[in-house]
Amino acid sequence: MAVAQGAPPRGALISFKIPRGRGVSLTLYIIRRILWLVPVLFFVITITFVLMHLAPGSPWDREGKQLSAAVVRNLNAKYGLSDPFLVQYLRYLVNVVHFDFGLSFQYEDQPVSALILRSWPPTAVIGALAFVMIVIFGIGIGVVAALRQNTWVDYAVVGFSTIGASTPAFVLGIILIIIFSVSLYRITGGNFSLPTGGFALDQHLIMPVVTLATLPIAFIARLTRASTLEVLRQDYIRTAWAKGLRERLVVTKHVLKNSLIPVVSALGPTFAVLITGSVIVESVFAIPGIGRAFVVAVSSRDYPMILATTILFSVIVALANLVVDLLYTVIDPRVRLG
């Protein structure tokens, strides 16, 4: 990880004189990065739009009973699909600038923005909770394993990471359902069990959050363990031990801060992935989230829904990256943005 070489290359694309002072320069940096979103989104929209229309099949194709040619013609007219491609594209761009993301094809004229606002909260809640678990447990057990290298604690963590990283979410999810819902229901005679699925702010959250978090916890734990081991071998740590600092101080002040740099860069995209939804977890636990909505939109060629979700995902990924870059300045004083 070549942090010491200076700012991330992305920042270098626009260069102008930055006034002195860290606060001012940081604010300018953030503004510049957000402005960069505009061209990024333009390309995202253009590429998605073209690919979408190149994909075979129309929103009105289906299995089983077919729509008649006259009905397809009427549907095309109703949804503006009988216009030339370029007209559709330009109209969409103009609408997006006005924050109008159009009406869904699949859900008879419901505004796409309303559909997204309905299906995103469950995904975001579960993703955010899973993220908190990942940060606490992933980093926690990773550090502990490194500090107790080659003890049973270390072996346990490495073993868990290997199993966790190789268990697909659908397997884990179904196993949890079998144990905590179906079996528990049978054993307790129907008095106690976790709900098999659905979304609510109660015990419904437990199994999906655990399922969603397990793989990233395993991944982050391994990453933290490796980078902590590396930092532990550095000269400055030996110095810290040598000058007689207590273990807690060495670990929190010197080891942790330095070993977290690669972890933070991994956590950014992880966060973005988590809150944009996991199709598998949402299917297994029947969560009305946006991940599934996106997949359904793609397979049913619901163009406005595909575009709007892609835009949302792009914004989230871009912002998560921005946060990561800002965090670098906090945990690594060598990093200067601008």
Add this chain to the structure above:
Amino acid sequence: MDVSIGRFRWLRVPAVVTVIGLLVAACGTSTSSTSNLAKDQTLRLNNNTEPNSLDPGQEQYSYEGSIGASISEALLKIKPDLSDAAPATAASYSVSTDGLTWTFKIRSNAKWSDGKPVTGADFVYAWQRILDPRLAASYADPFFDGTIAGGANYLNLDPSKPADVAKIPAFLSGLGLSAPDASTFVVKLQAPSPFFKWIASLWMSAPVRKDVVDQYGSDKWATSPTSLITNGQYKVSEWVSKDHITLVPNTNYWGGQPTVTKIINYMITDDNQAYAKYLNGELDEVTVPLANTQLVKGDPKLSKEIKFVPQLTLFWMDFNTRKAPFNNKDARLAFSKAVDRNALVTNVLQQRSTAASYFIPKGMNGYRPDLGTTQAFDAAAAKTLLTSAVGDPSKITIDFLIRNSTANKQIGEFLAAQLQTNLGVKVNQIVIDSKTVTTRLRAHNYQLYVGGWGADYPDDQDWFDIWMTGSGNVFGGWSNPAYDALVKQADTTADATKRQSLYDQAQKILIDEAGGGFLYQRNYMYLVKPYVQGLTTTAQDFTNVGDWFWGKVSLASH
């Protein structure tokens, strides 16, 4: 639930109600007298997929009809045994002697969920609305434009052309739809259509309120419980997107109050998840995942909860008759004879379907399994027939188009193996996503595909029409003038016996010429909790067995 009000209403049913209407009403309330009922009469179901719309004019999938059938009521309603269409919102109807004018008498106590009376004008509006090309209602063509007088011009009105749009009001007012008074709805037809009673019982034939549509918007009114003013036995009380839709009784319904006071329709797309929910006591009814079939049959408790319901749905091998070898009748027949349907049903479909080498499924008038002998399995005869028709089978390679899903792939794998073993041809399985398959089918860019048909309504006309020349529902392009003539005549023949004999002749041609290689009829295998009483299933159920008649169900204490 206020039983007394229900009873009172029931007693006031006026004399115009026909005997059959009374029977239906009686069935709707009879179960409420049972004493050992559960306190909580909440029925919990899995609707599988979220409805795109609950607007009767725009519903098009079974997961929409499953809820639509409870909240919106058409003029007539299918009887559980599918023998006839019984009066529903219409108390009675009469057909003129020339078969062209159908007069429906609407119940004087038929009411919307907001208490206003249902009138003939509501039906005129709803049906005209479906034929307005700007709504782009999915099944305006062929059900309405093909039957209602003046409807044929629907095909010529292109809503993207302003000149055509200007003609729409005149087109709609010129349709054969009228309401001479509040309780009468008259439909004039293009030709005598004995099957029109089924059209009048379709989901899309339910009334729609003009003032509601005008107030909330044509595409918005049916998306929220506040604006979903409907006339069925239940109404929508809650709609949580992708999660559930809750129904409660429509207290203004003419036929009394149902025993079940709440129906929660969950939207769980994963069958295994739904199955786990059933085992966990969170659902009262669930489809058995295919992989769990034997497990459920062998389980002492679950095996008692199985409901096995044949459906009017049939699958066949769709041969692209524009390309060799399927442009040859004997080659098609040989492919059909080469498939061991019993093995398919036993090994792949877990005996949940019925082998069929004929077109019209069990449960319909036209069911004639004896006609299927021409296509019956005979591997040796099949190979001989193919060799004599098109030469050495080993030189033939077939592009077999398969939609990407576990069930389709298993069936595809089995059929490919049968054809390769029994005929010696090469089969190239092309598994791709559903939309791409449809695109290729439309472009006739395939040789073999497994297609199927599910009845819109239990009349032979709905089945035989799809094999007529130019139909958009069978892709293979099979065409036979004699078949077309027979079906055309049968569709408009009033005499039932004569009509049946015409359809039988048509089916014989279709099977003997192997327009399709018919394979199996689908059945539903469900688990239903033992405390669900009065479940009334039909061969036309949508997504749950019994979903036409929740009004007859009650839940025993458990």
